Amino acid sequence: MLMSIGLSHGLREAVPAIGGFVAGFTLLLLLMGLGLGAIHTAYPHLHSAVKFGGAAYMIWLAAGLARDTSRIAPTERPPIGLIGAALLQWANPKAWVTAAGAVTIYVPPVPYAQNLMIAIATVVAVGLPCNAVWAVGGEAMQRALTNPWRRRCANRIMAVLLVLSIIPILR
Structure with missing residues (x-):
């Protein structure tokens, strides 16, 4: 998505989306570290809903990309902004899997809060x-x-590659 924004609108217009992707994932990682992971584990149907809903959304995005016939000049439609990009992380099954894995694998339990903040700072940096x-x-x-x-x-x-990136998640 960021490559597409850079291609159609340039780096300056992509900056809000860059910030949104990082902010959205950072918030997801923080909440996962604060207990969302336990809820996610206790109710596996929520995991499936996020996984399949997110995959469907990503396929919809890929279909739009494959249909794109816009010119290289900036398009009439503005690119996804800070809030949209942040929310997109919550529909992205890869982000959920990455956040859960990061908390369980890379955040040592002692001292947990400090280690979680180090993980979050690393994600931003x-x-x-x-x-x-x-x-x-x-x-x-x-x-x-x-x-x-x-x-x-x-x-x-790029659309085909986006769809192919979903396959490992759906297994």
């Missing part, structure tokens, strides 16, 4: 530049994809 790389990559591809046919091919390849 690493997440911001790593997410920015995707938007920068999209912006860098603007010249290469000025041809509408190449643009459609690139969008369709």
